[in-house]
Amino acid sequence: MDEVPIGRRVAYWRGRRNMSQQVFADRLGKSKSWVDKVERGVRRLDKFSVLHEIADVLRVDVQLLLGKEPERRTDALNCIDQVEVEAIRSALERYESMPAFFVPAPDPPALDEVRKSVRHAWLTLQYARYGVLTRALPKLLRDTQAADAAYRGGDERAQEAAHLLGQVYQIASSTLRKLGEHELAWLAADRSMAVSQRSGDLLLTGVATCRVGNALLALGRPKSALEVNVNVASQLAPNGCRAASAQQLSVYGLLLLQGAMAAARIGDNATVRELFVAAQEAADQLGGDYNHYWTSFGPTNLSLHQAAAAVELGEGGRAVRTDQEIDPDRFNALLPERRAHHLLDLARGFAQIGNMEQAGESLLRGDQLAPSEIRCRPIAHEVMSDVLRRTRGAPSSPIVELAEHMGVGI
Template sequence: MDELPIGRRVAYWRGRRRLSQQVFADRLGKSKSWVDKVERGVRRLDKFSVLHEIADVLQLDVQLLLGKDPERRTDTLNCIDQVEVEEIRAALERYDSMSAYFDARPEPRRLDEMRKSVSHAWLTYQYARYGVLTRALPKLLRDAQAADAAYLGGDESRTAAHLLGQVYQIASSTLRKLGEHELAWLAADRSMAVSQRADDPLLAGVATLRVGNALVALGRARPALEVNVNIANRLAPAPGVEASPQRWSVYGMLLLQGAMAAARLGDSATVRDLFNGAEEAARQVGDDQNHYWTSFGPTNLELHRAAAAVELGEGRQAVDTHEGIGPTEFNALLPERRAHHLLDVARGCAQIGDVARAGEFLVEGDRLAPSEIRCRPIAHEVMSDVLRRTRGAPPGQIAELAEHMGVGI
């Protein structure tokens, strides 16, 4: 980004904020032609007052427009910016284990400290604090990679690999949420490779979930379905043999993610079959649990059932499924799961033409986990649809949320 002309930087960040040239111009009090000339480099931006106005509208540090390193933000409602993307990319491009093969191994962090950091990162993800997480991920990735390289071949090798595999999974899930699908796939693929060295089939199973999710996001639903079902079959508890809740949880989540991929393909028969298998796994687990950070259980299964209905274009079924979920069970789930579900139900409402209720679900999801609504591209699409189809001015809460999201009214 540093080498780009300032007009190109303005265009880039305007695109990241999902603002059309007209909406951007209106917020600046300028004409669309003025914005177009700035972005094409025809008109120079040589007044700091104008630069600061542009930065305010784009909700970023003015230093980014000047091609300089910004002051680090501290609020939790920011999404991911190119600065974070490039830092995470750089961390993913490290090959510490290969370097350690030739040279002296670096001094790593203690594994008990790493374990605490990884657990904190998981909770940060499951509470949908994506702005905090994207700023922490580059260092966490570097630390986990260094530990994996340093302990390679030693007594703690499997533990270090397990932690690195988890960090790759956290990175993959976060990047996918924020629309960085190629990087999400890379991190998930790394997780699968490392999980094999950790010698933990369940960790490898969860890594498969991340790969499948990234493939679906990339428009590759068929291979996503195949990989989820293939590994689910390998982890399926044998009939008559008692299995741990952890195994049932990972197995059940693989079936649910396979169902989501099948729904994307429009294969309702396969969706139904996979949900039948997941129901048995949920019965074995009992209440919703967070084994291997899956949040798997009967309630999460219903959330996926609603999401699959949306993918199949059956918005009414998605809404009906939501209304059948008990409030006590729903409120016991972590914020990311609940807000994600409310976004899915908003999509279902939009499918059946109930845009008013769709907007209400977006607002409710924003109260639970703002980043899940304000940072996800799919949420921006739903909000744009709500605004476009609302007659007259939208209700105040929806208009305010749209403003926060940068979606033009």
């Protein structure tokens, strides 16, 4: 970060705080022209008093502006910080629906535009661009909340607005959980359950259940996570009277996979096997890897979860063997988040069997696919610390560089 001009650092953090040059200038008591010259490097910032004022307005440590932040470099900063967490929290604390019961919104958001934004957010999540997503989520939450409040009455527009809001709560929950904000992740997932039921879409409610289960698991409540996933999966199970749709099989299968992960956390091998057998049947019926309801469910994702469950059970060797049986072409066809997540699980598996070289190599491969999945997740930091601590001799240069990017000390 030292080689980045200070003006560019100011511009970076101003943009991250969603401030225009004019707003930033007003808060500093300066002119827009002054800000523009600073950011372009035309005007020097050589007074510490001014630097401290800028840092206060941007709500960052002044050391970040000086390029001397001791723990993280610019690319690691593309994850999330507490200002952005608070912005998401504030958006989750809004209750737009209450005033709408008394005074209808005069200018509700256009559902077409909201729909496009929600689709883009899903893709951003599945490409593991968490920094981009966390900065977009507060506005997206406000927009979908406003749409849900505006369109009431049970008609198609009301159901679609609820559907879109339910999806955004799910996106928020998944993102927050990955970044270690587990309580907020549970709140967003719980909100998604309630809103999804209003949408009239049973399958959306099923996916929301997965988010609730994931949040409960992250909060250290695996038994509750197992129960909620299995209970709803039983409601969506194919009943034999008619063929289940691909969408139903995908959501049903995802619930089974998440239930298996919760059972693995408990150490319940029998339930893990039972749920994976049922998920295999659903995957076989589906006949391939698809992304219905953003589930990425299919035979390959099933294998990835089997490897992850083995790691949770402390059976790193089995996780490695499972990985070796995955078809490379099918694996490479999965979205980046899924692949990088698996490589993180694989790194944990290699660490369990003492193969620190391969553990580090898996982290490097995951970082090449989706940097935020490795650099931003607390569990990845734990694995990297383990690799650094247990590697015999000096770690390789690529590992040292990645550790620096992650802010993990050697």
